[in-house]
Amino acid sequence: MAQHYLVCGTEDCKRNCQFYCNPCHQRLCERCRDEHQESPDTKDHEVVPYKQRKPQLPEEKCNLHPKRNVEILCKECNVPLCAKCIFMKEHTGHQLDDLEEKYAEKVAFCRSEILKIQEYYLPTSQGLKKEIKEDVMTIKKTMDDIRNSIKAEADSLKELVDKVTSDKLEEANKIEETLLKTLNSQEKTYEDYTEYLEKLLKEFHSYKSIDNIRVLFSEDFENLKIQSIPETTQPVLPEFTAGHFDKDEVSKLLGSVNFPNTKPDNRRIKPMENASTQLKLTGKQTRRGVEESDVKPTLSLSSSVTKVREYTVPGVDRVYHISSGKSGKLWFSDCDGNLVQTDLKGNQVQKIQTSGGSQGYHTVTQDGDLIYTDRKNKVINRIKQNNTVTEFIKTGDWEPISIHSSHINGDILVGTRKDGEAKVIRYNKSGEEIQNIQRDDKGHELYSDPHYITENINGDICTSDFNKQAVVVVNKSGEHGFSYTGQGSTFFPYGICSDLLGHIIVCNGFPGNKSLDIIDQDGQFLSLLLTSQQWIHPCGLCVDDENNLHVGQYITTTVTVYKYLQ
Structure with missing residues (x-):
């Protein structure tokens, strides 16, 4: 709706319009208002500030009497009538109202609803729309943080697995070292025994070819006996027992992504608090409505x-x-x-x-x-x-x-x-x-x-x-x-x-x-x-x-x- 600079409606007067005569439907400046109210013909007219004016009833012809304008409302039939219609039998005894007054009420209602839409419903819904966009960004950031946490948990678990693996490998190395040490000792035992047998073999060979037979019956010969083979034990080989885990257990180790056991809150919509008071933002608009300290019932877009x-x-x-x-x-x-x-x-x-x-x-x-x-x-x-x-x-x-x-x-x-x-x-x-x-x-x-x-x-x-x-x-x-x-x-x-x-x-x-x-x-x-x-x-x-x-x-x-x- 185009807005304009208002001037007085009195002929040849170009001063600012400040008042309005409802019966005459005329714009008035302050001086013309005084003259209007001092005139004998108009002194009883209702003159109000311009913003409180009643709208003028548009001219509309009666359907039954085309030469007459409608100007009366039949309350029971809820239809506009001309002055001649009220004498028709279908409206006999019905309550009648001034159509201009009812028209003014309807226009006032429209203005009120327009004001509510412009100054409450539209800004509030647009604010909630902005809030949703901000929630989208918040969710994206939250999910990025969760993904980073999952990766951090996995990295931590990997580090722990690497540490445990290192310890177990070290344990296996020590077991191997102990077994090999035992086997090396057994190997030395048989090396010493073999050396002993070879020496004994030489002695027997020497006695076999001697010329002095008496030596064969000497005490030294009698003491030559083959010692029994030393006994050793076979090593018991270690076995690897595999760990018992599955995907669910690993998943538990890495945590989980869950919704808290909380019912989601409805988006908070600030009560309209009577839109006709024309509350307006005089500071910044925030998520979920208006900051209390920024609400002042002082300024809004004027109708003119x-x-x-x-x-x-x-x-x-x-x-x-x-x-x-x-x-x-x-x-x-x-x-x-x-x-x-x-x-x-x-x-x-x-x-x-x-x-x-x-x-x-x-x-x-x-x-x-x-x-x-x-x-x-x-x-x-x-x-x-x-x-x-x-x-x-x-x-x-x-x-x-x-x-x-x-x-x-x-x-x-x-x-x-x-x-x-x-x-x-x-x-x-x-x-x-x-x-x-x-x-x-x-x-x-x-x-x-x-x-x-x-x-x-x-x-x-x-x-x-x-x-x-x-x-x-x-x-x-x-x-x-x-x-x-x-x-x-x-x-x-x-x-x-x-x-x-x-x-x-x-x-x-x-x-x-x-x-x-x-x-x-x-x-x-x-x-x-x-x-x-x-x-x-x-x-x-x-x-x-x-x-x-x-x-x-x-x-x-x-x-x-x-x-x-x-």
């Missing part, structure tokens, strides 16, 4: 956009980019390299000449310094609060065209181009390169002309890419989340910013389809804040500390401030 004020920027010929600094001071740039800072009253504080073009080439750091890209020299310069300009980062062969300083951690995101290629480079606060984002997980180029860049409250990098005609969003790890290509047939994204509710606001500068599109942090289209029917030419954007949206245009130096949150 209110023009707060306008101001003219000195020193530029149009407004292509806006950077919000400390104490409400703002920086503005045009397409000719003019970079101007103004104070709270819109007075020019300083002006410098740069090589920037029609891109988001400047940003304010957490410290309050301005940093801006120098495409010609391929560097990023810093302007400190004492107005000194220093060279901060060199980008090498890559031409820096857009830049954003993170409000989360102070990192610096730079959109760059080189030889028809493009990428986003992340630097830390010290200017050291820490990340390169160029392709998605399938190797496709993510960017072509990243000429505006910002960061969402959850750390997503949101890039306005003119050539791709899309807003390209990646998470802080560089993984592609989604690409938003607008609501019309052609989408030429320019300035882009994000607010504290996670909304992404982008300018569509295509002629004939000029608009301010607002999407949520998951890429879901929410609404058109402004449309081409309101004669805007949006280009540069920023949200200030009071949640007001500053919109600069590419045909004028006028910046319009809108309130779009309530």
Whole structure:
């Protein structure tokens, strides 16, 4: 549903609409409301704040009386009637209601249900969807840890098996050594006996051939006797008794993978707590709902956009980019390299000449310094609060065209181009390169002309890419989340910013389809804040500390401030 800047409905009055006359169905400013209530003809009319207005009953002709409009509801038949129908006999005695009142109740119910869907059911279900993705990553990590534990158990068991094997082999070696020692001793016994027999054999030979027979009857001869063969024992050979184990026993040794004896918890869905109070996130969204400390019943997307004020920027010929600094001071740039800072009253504080073009080439750091890209020299310069300009980062062969300083951690995101290629480079606060984002997980180029860049409250990098005609969003790890290509047939994204509710606001500068599109942090289209029917030419954007949206245009130096949150 397109949103718009409301003006008073009184003829020739162009002031902001704040009130509504329900009987007249007329928008009123504060002055016209007073005149309306002072007029004798309308002093009894119900005049309410615009947001509490009753919708006007659409004109619809009666089926039975085509020249009359339906304006009454038969409660018992639940059908709309014209004033003539109530006299028909089928409705005689039936209770009748003002159709406009019932229509207002139905519209109020629809608004309430839309609000519940937009501000509770959709964010909650999308949060649970994100939670499931995180659970997938957790499961993968858990299973990797389990697999590593199984391998560690197996390695430990292998080491133990190797140790036991070594001990048993050593035991076998000792048994072998003992047996061989015994056999060697037995072998020595028979060697000594053999030597004895050979000596005895020689003596018998000597007695056989002697001449003196008396020697054969001597005591020495009588003592010659063959000693019996020594007895030895045969070795008892050891046997190997195989171990008794099977696959199940080994499996037990290696542990097991089991689910704990616990009933799984249902995913916790935060109670709606009356969606009509319009609870909104003012901080980060977490798994399983919203952090209690981040819930404030203060801000939500308004049903209409209110023009707060306008101001003219000195020193530029149009407004292509806006950077919000400390104490409400703002920086503005045009397409000719003019970079101007103004104070709270819109007075020019300083002006410098740069090589920037029609891109988001400047940003304010957490410290309050301005940093801006120098495409010609391929560097990023810093302007400190004492107005000194220093060279901060060199980008090498890559031409820096857009830049954003993170409000989360102070990192610096730079959109760059080189030889028809493009990428986003992340630097830390010290200017050291820490990340390169160029392709998605399938190797496709993510960017072509990243000429505006910002960061969402959850750390997503949101890039306005003119050539791709899309807003390209990646998470802080560089993984592609989604690409938003607008609501019309052609989408030429320019300035882009994000607010504290996670909304992404982008300018569509295509002629004939000029608009301010607002999407949520998951890429879901929410609404058109402004449309081409309101004669805007949006280009540069920023949200200030009071949640007001500053919109600069590419045909004028006028910046319009809108309130779009309530």
